[in-house]
Amino acid sequence: MLTLLKDEKLLLLAVIMACVAFPLEHWLLGNGQAMALVGGFVLIAAIVCASMRVAHHAEVLAEKVGDPYGTMILTLSAVLVEVVILAIMMSNEASPTLVRDTIYSAVMLDINGILGLAALMGGIKHGEQSYNDDSARTYSVMILTAMGVSMVVPEFIPESDWKIYSAFTIGAMLLLYTLFLRMQVGPHSYFFSYSYPEKKGRKREPEGASGSVKWSVTILGLGVIVIGALAEVMSKALDLGLEGTGAPPVVTAILVAAISAAPEILTALRAALANRMQSVVNVALGASLSTVILTVPVMEAMALYTGQPFQMAMTPVQTVMVVMTLVVCAINLNDGETNAIEGMTHFVLFATFIMLSLLGL
Numbered sequence: 001m002l003t004l005l006k007d008e009k010l011l012l013l014a015v016i017m018a019c020v021a022f023p024l025e026h027w028l029l030g031n032g033q034a035m036a037l038v039g040g041f042v043l044i045a046a047i048v049c050a051s052m053r054v055a056h057h058a059e060v061l062a063e064k065v066g067d068p069y070g071t072m073i074l075t076l077s078a079v080l081v082e083v084v085i086l087a088i089m090m091s092n093e094a095s096p097t098l099v100r101d102t103i104y105s106a107v108m109l110d111i112n113g114i115l116g117l118a119a120l121m122g123g124i125k126h127g128e129q130s131y132n133d134d135s136a137r138t139y140s141v142m143i144l145t146a147m148g149v150s151m152v153v154p155e156f157i158p159e160s161d162w163k164i165y166s167a168f169t170i171g172a173m174l175l176l177y178t179l180f181l182r183m184q185v186g187p188h189s190y191f192f193s194y195s196y197p198e199k200k201g202r203k204r205e206p207e208g209a210s211g212s213v214k215w216s217v218t219i220l221g222l223g224v225i226v227i228g229a230l231a232e233v234m235s236k237a238l239d240l241g242l243e244g245t246g247a248p249p250v251v252t253a254i255l256v257a258a259i260s261a262a263p264e265i266l267t268a269l270r271a272a273l274a275n276r277m278q279s280v281v282n283v284a285l286g287a288s289l290s291t292v293i294l295t296v297p298v299m300e301a302m303a304l305y306t307g308q309p310f311q312m313a314m315t316p317v318q319t320v321m322v323v324m325t326l327v328v329c330a331i332n333l334n335d336g337e338t339n340a341i342e343g344m345t346h347f348v349l350f351a352t353f354i355m356l357s358l359l360g361l
Contacts, residue, residue: 008219014050014226017043021233028233029240037241043234044255047227051262054223057216058267064213072184072286077224079290082106082260083298084228089235089256090302096311099299100151101253104318106291107147108353109257111325114268115284116346119332122272122280123340129277132194136333138183139285144326146176146292150300151322155313162309170297177293192286194278223263231259248360261287277338285329317361325349 021028021043028039054077061073086099122129150169157165184192235252242251264283271279296312303310314322328349332342 008053010049011053011219011223011226014046014053014223014230017046018226018229021230025233025236028237033241033243036237040234040237040241043230043237044259047230047234047259048262050223050226050230051259052266054220054227055263055266057220057223058263060216061213061220064216072282073220076290076294077220077263079260079287079294081224081227081231082256082291083295085231085235085256085259086295086299087302088228088232089252090299096309097249098253098256099295099310100312100314100318101250102256103151103291103295104314104322105250105254105257105353105357106261107143107288107322108325108350109254109261110264110284110288110291111329112346112350112353114261114265114287115280115329116343116348116350118268118272118280118284119277119338119343120340120347121269121343122275122277123338123343125273126275128337128339129272129275130194130337131277131281131333132192133334133336135192135278136281136285136329138192139281139289140326140330140333142176142180143285143289143292146173146289146296147322149173150292150296151312151314152319153313159309163304166300166304166309170300173293173297177290180289180293192278192282227259227262231256248357250357250360254357260291281333315361317356321349321353321356 021039029036058073058077082102086102089098119129149172154162154165154169235256238252238255264287268280268283271277271283299310300312325346328345332338332345
């Protein structure tokens, strides 16, 4: 028991922070803007601690069940965190653009941030890294379709017809995900896997890979719950702490996206450094696709239930960035190998996204 507690000390720290944060929430929010801002960053640190353990156990599961099942568990847990946080924030403070900005930020972070940095670091260490190009093409075309239907076309839908199109969007996203899930875990699962040649010498096994699958699933689930609980208090503290500072509203959306992607970042970087680019592709593109086709129907259903529509249509700048990202992605991931140059192109796009966000665009 002591060994388990020692191994999970970071998650235990996050659980303690969550137990402290909820009773002290009113005190934290009532002691001034500076205290709220400090408290918000402390809670972010606790979220990172929980995310590190979630990432570790997701890697254990991925090692035991193999791709694409392991990475699918990670991406679904991340989307669950994102949906929970968005639902909480939308119920506390009506922000018509928060859902749109969060999904957009998540796609930029997953494709340009995670994939770009992983391909850059992996390319510097290993040169060219191989993966199954069928998976990249499948992910890319589905992301383009899902974002086009749910976040571009709404710009041309009359306000009086938003409920009809919202219901259509829910059906379209669920249809896409049903087919995608059937392909990912069914007879076409080879689209999302890659057979790496066996290396000579002792096979490296990730730390804790011999652990129980049930234990890893339990810790992963607990970690998601703890992250969601911490994020609820953190969002209120940061909203108060950033009030009047001139920080662009999209900062909140970026934080939500970063929280949900934190486990994926660690997993993708470790996979890239271990020369397992297929896991990086599954994590980065799979997370982007899951974010769109799962978050959109849940939030659209919430909008229909409350009768309050969200602003889902992207701005012209956001549309240009998404198109550039997907075009570059389609070109880079068309030959079954990545390198440092391709990683740098995505990372430059990620830096551009951050700069535009800081400028309030």
